[in-house]
Amino acid sequence: MTSxxxxxxxxxxxxxxxxxxxxxxxxxxxxLGIPPESTVTTTTLPIVRGxxxxxxxxxxxxxxxxxxxxxxxxxxxxxxPRLLADGTMGAASTKIAFRRFxxxxxxxxxxxxxxxxxxxxPEVLLELGLYYRVTVFDLxxxxxxxxxxxxxxxxxxxxxxxxxxxxxxxxxPTVLGWGFGGEIAMALVERHPGLVWRLVLADAMAGGxxxxxxxxxxxxxxxSPLATTEEISRxxxxxxxxxxxxxxxxxxxxxxxxDLTGPAIEAQGALVGRSYRDNAVARDLGRIKIPSLILAGxxxxxxxxxxxxxxxxxxxxxxxxxxxGAGYASIFQYAPDFVDALTxxxxx
Numbered sequence: 503m504t505s506x507x508x509x510x511x512x513x514x515x516x517x518x519x520x521x522x523x524x525x526x527x528x529x530x531x532x533x534l535g536i537p538p539e540s541t542v543t544t545t546t547l548p549i550v551r552g553x554x555x556x557x558x559x560x561x562x563x564x565x566x567x568x569x570x571x572x573x574x575x576x577x578x579x580x581x582x583p584r585l586l587a588d589g590t591m592g593a594a595s596t597k598i599a600f601r602r603f604x605x606x607x608x609x610x611x612x613x614x615x616x617x618x619x620x621x622x623x624p625e626v627l628l629e630l631g632l633y634y635r636v637t638v639f640d641l642x643x644x645x646x647x648x649x650x651x652x653x654x655x656x657x658x659x660x661x662x663x664x665x666x667x668x669x670x671x672x673x674x675p676t677v678l679g680w681g682f683g684g685e686i687a688m689a690l691v692e693r694h695p696g697l698v699w700r701l702v703l704a705d706a707m708a709g710g711x712x713x714x715x716x717x718x719x720x721x722x723x724x725x726s727p728l729a730t731t732e733e734i735s736r737x738x739x740x741x742x743x744x745x746x747x748x749x750x751x752x753x754x755x756x757x758x759x760x761d762l763t764g765p766a767i768e769a770q771g772a773l774v775g776r777s778y779r780d781n782a783v784a785r786d787l788g789r790i791k792i793p794s795l796i797l798a799g800x801x802x803x804x805x806x807x808x809x810x811x812x813x814x815x816x817x818x819x820x821x822x823x824x825x826x827g828a829g830y831a832s833i834f835q836y837a838p839d840f841v842d843a844l845t846x847x848x849x850x
Contacts, residue, residue, distance in 0.1 A: 564631065565624060565757070568646050570597045571669045575661035578693045583665050598666055599646035599760075600639035604631025607699075607848065608672045611638040612663065614681025614706075615770050615804075616724045616734060618645035618760035622680075623753045623834045626841070633845050637670060643769065645760025654773055656709070656783060660689035664697060676848050678702035681805055681830065682774055685709050685783055692786045700848055701794040704833045704840075705802050707809035708816075709777035710784035714806040724804065725771020727764030738831035740801040746835040787816045794820040795847045797840065799828030821847070 572595040574583035586592045601619055609630060613621055619638045630636050640647035641659065652658065663686060667675065677698045679687030684706020691698050707713050715721070720737055723729050732751065739747035777783075794817050798810035807824060814822035823843055825836040833840040 564603055564628060565601055566603050568599050568601055568619070570599050570646065570648075571666070572596070573598045573662060573665040573669050575658065576664035576668060576694065577661065581697075582668055594651075596642050596650045596662065597648040598639055598642070598662075598669075600637055600666075600670070602635065602637045602670070603627070604634050604636045606634045608675035609634035609636050609848075610663075610667065610672060610675045610677045611636065612677065612679040612683030612686050613638070613641065613644075614679075614683040615774050616729065616762070616767055617681070617683075618762055620645070620754060620757050620759045623750055623831075623837070624757055625753050626834055626837050629837070629841050630844075633841075634676075634848075637672065637675075639666060640760060641770075643766045644762065649766075654769065656685060656689045656773075656777060656780065657693065659686045660693050663687075663690050664694045667697060674699040676700040676702060678704060678844075679706055680704045680833070681706060682770070682777075685777060688783050688787070688790065691792065692783065692789045695789065695791070698792060701790065701792055702797070702844065702847070703794065703810070703813060704797045705799060705805045705810070705830050706796075706813070707805050708784040708787060708813060710781035711779065712781075712784065712812075713778055714808040714812075715778060716804050716806065720803050721771070721775070725768060725774070727762075727767040729767075731759075737804055738829055739835060740799075740803075740827060740829045742827060743829065743835055746831075750831060750834050784816075787813070788818070790817050792819065793847070795843065796820055796822045797833060797843065798822070798824050799830060799832030799835065800824050800826050801828065802830045802832065804830035 572591050574591050574595050576583050583591070599619070611622065613619060618640050622638055627636060627638065642648065642650035642654065642662065650658070650662065675698065677687045677690065679685065679702070681704070684703040685708065687701060687703065688708060691701055723733060723737060731754070735747050735751050738750065796810050796814050798807045800807055810822060810824065814820050825832045825839065828835045
């Protein structure tokens with residue numbers, strides 16, 4: 503990993519983190535009738551850009567190319583999507599772009615607002631790949647993923663994520679949702695109990711009228727297709743964390759970015775705005791029965807830390823870790839501590 507000062511995480515409390523022992527399963531068809539690997543296609547787009555220095559260049563190649571897979575949503579109560587009579591998905595499926603790398607138990611990453619699979623610090627992704635079989639993907643209409651053709655909602659995105667898990671054969675993965683991706687992850691666990699092994703929420707909120715909102719200027723910047731990566735980085739990191747911000751900008755610049763289109767950014771911003779009026783996820787937090795790890799930055803401007811404190815009180819079997827002096831990108835700013843916390847959580 504790049505040189506970052508190893509910071510100390512401020513742990514503000516544990517809410518009944520119970521021991522939960524289960525076998526870490528790899529990928530495979532199991533009993534779900536997973537589609538054959540031929541349903542996954544590799545893009546011909548210039549995904550990986552050359553990096554100065556042979557060692558770094560070789561390491562970044564480990565992230566591999568972006569691939570696409572056909573996905574149908576899974577209706578709650580079912581373990582697989584409804585296929586056509588001939589066993590295919592048909593035209594109703596959505597091509598979802600993803601990267602998959604590393605080895606070990608499955609870890610699925612869900613990106614937040616105004617982000618794509620190339621918003622994740624590649625140095626951190628490579629570190630995670632030492633411990634997990636990592637899958638990171640673009641939401642519908644974002645980056646290299648196809649628009650779904652239907653109006654997105656939290657429930658539809660959760661059901662489509664369940665379909666992605668099925669299409670890729672990810673057996674009971676740990677799911678990590680960052681920002682708005684955390685809200686999708688919570689909806690996924692609520693609507694599809696038993697599908698996810700463990701839940702990790704990074705600077706996330708449950709939505710609803712009781713949520714703690716960011717400043718209006720912050721929300722407007724995130725929802726603006728004119729916002730640059732440099733402007734977004736100032737929301738991700740506090741003013742006092744300029745070294746971490748510069749490191750993130752340098753790292754994400756080493757990969758060819760996804761095409762974050764204006765309509766996709768605006769649609770996400772509208773969906774986030776609606777989520778403050780929708781209490782569905784917040785109302786059903788009691789349905790989350792699996793061990794959950796909640797991570798947050800104490801100076802997060804995008805998702806105020808009060809949201810994470812509230813989640814820790816309402817989600818049973820949860821543990822809250824607050825990184826002192828960190829912002830919305832706390833898992834990158836405190837990368838070593840984040841990886842340590844995650845690996846400890848998933849191995850206990």
